[in-house]
Amino acid sequence: MTSDMQALLQPFLEESEPKRGLPAAAYRDVEFWIAECQSVFARNWVCIGFAHELKQAGDVVPVTVAGQPLLMVRNGSGEIKAFHNVCRHRCLTLVDKPGNVGKLIRCPYHAWAYDLNGTLRASPHFGGTGLHEAKGFDKSRNGLVPVRTHVWQDWVFVNVSGEAPQFEDYAGSLIKRLGGINWETVDSIGTLDFGEISTNWKFIMENFIEPYHVQFVHSSTTDQPLSDHYTIIDGNCMGSAVDLDEEVGTSGSLAVSSRYLALYPNFILGRYFPDQLGVYLNIPTGPGTMNQKRGLYTTGGKRLSANEIEDLKRLWWDVHKEDHEMVERLQAGRASRVSDTGGVLSPVWEDSVHAFQSLVARDLIGQRGN
Template identity: 50%
Template sequence: MTVLIDTAFFNAFDQVGPVHHGLPAAAYTRSEFFELESNLLFTASWSFVGFAHQLAKVGDVQPLTVAGKPVFLVRSESDKIRAFHNVCRHRNLKLIDRAGHCDVLITCPYHRWSYDFSGKLRLAPYFGGEKTGLPDGFDLADHGLYEIRCHTFHDWVFINLDGQAEYFDVFIEPLKRQLIGFEPEKFEPVATLDFGEVPANWKLLMENFIEPYHVQYVHKTTTSQPLEDHYVVADEHCLGSAIELTAEQQADAAAGTLGVSSRYLTLFPNFVLGLYYPDQIGVHLNRPVSADTTQQSRVIYLHRDSDHSQAAVEHARQLWDSVHREDHHMCERLQAGRHSSVAEGGGVLSPHWEVSVRRFQELVADAVRPGLEGGI
């Protein structure tokens, strides 16, 4: 049965009671809802899009698709990560088609229009007939690349496509509060896990990370973190959970498992950061591809004074690969379940353990409500 996405779409979700419904199934399966999210949520938000260390040299470039739009990142002459719409101003060809390095200029392969790393148009050969000639009234300065608001927080790059989101300092403040006492600048990237495309909606991967309810069941062989010792984090749009383990609990953790005090933090819409005391950070990049597909990668960071040996890094890599694949298996089944008519009501959420999931879903719903009038 086709579900109309209109102003009645959230009726069950909006019901008031001690136990709330989750988002309707169509929010995870319908391309129309995914398009609403692209246009009204990801375009208007500070979206997490990449890692600064992957653009190490001036001139390094990386193409992205954000909210269905072609974008690229570049490390500019000022050693700053900048973002631009990935479109030549001449005939609108996609400029950057793969990650790489540009020595001096970013050059369109079609007619050799060339831009510097601050987006200024430097060359438009033969555009006026002669090699360096320009049409009357045509000024190179008026035809640079369109820049996108971009900020880097530690190693993590965020962009805002429509230029209307709140100041970045306001956006990042809840995460900063949760990081008090932790010093991310002292951590170094040591490994990247690239999971490619996961056949699940991006929200399922986010919700799975936010709630601790599943940990003792799904991760019983990879973690030693009792559910009852967790607590929920809901600090504005910084959502997740945390656990404080005693020294005795950490000593008793099963060998090879995650048995340390941890914080599982997200920033709406798609930033994911795990703190694992005392010396490890993990950051997930979830890139929505379609209603039922998400690209996911994870960068593992170790404190600069901790053990960076090959054995230590490989242990971390294997542990997190196992944890992610356990989560992926659940998220893929969550995606499959949402094709049942039973899921149209959104299921129900624990009023204790899934409070942050509910808040995440409310932020999604509030972002797309303006697009629901009349239905799609």
């Protein structure tokens, strides 16, 4: 991190009442983005996919997270593994779209082939016609480069640096807040794909974990009074919650007790009592762009009709779109000099946002030891 970046972060790091947000540059500048790729997205457990999108052995899903082309693979033993999505010959990206590769991942350029565990099985004619070996070339040292992977329920996480704590410890503060869920009875009932959103990934996270905007932005889709919300700050988990006395319906508008929980840096899980979960797959793609999907789940074996599922999808599509409009305008506002010092955060409703931003700042300046 350069001294210029350090200077830009300084106002955020200084004590102030109320607290300031991160500087505009942290959302806009390529230098910050590159620094985040090397710190935030390398050192932590980053969610990169839904396990249910890799059903069969040989299913592959490429994903580029924070500049790194990665590949998820379901192997012959049913495990999901992640590798750098790069051929060891000339470093071409290997797989460019989701699909099933059968038993071998074959590079389209010179037909090197890797098995589903990443072992290099073929390097045709590398040493000359009919000669597949060459002096000094050791096939066993040229397999796909693995990435540390952990599949928690339906969600695939990677830790690119390999140095983060064990996932259960890293995510302990989130997991303990999900008590009472019988994970055996969680069913994936659909996925919404929102494609690209023109915002920095941090705005999506910040928006999710503060309850302040809900009454204004979601007035037609939700019915959760602000006064019933409280924020949650607990290690790598932060968010907000609302406890309502009465639980109302599963469609139309959202008026149920909820937990809005984020696991730093990019994982979001909403729990809607009594029997629903929603998980956001947030894939940052650049300083001002990201892709998003939402996975919808029922818990406790709850069965919904096709119509109920369609209603739920419509509701969530609308809620996300309401948020997307706001986060895109947050991003647009970062072109203004007024945003250089980050705006101000509510000490009550946005302390969770400040906690999230502090983790980012500490990762950037190298003060967050893993």
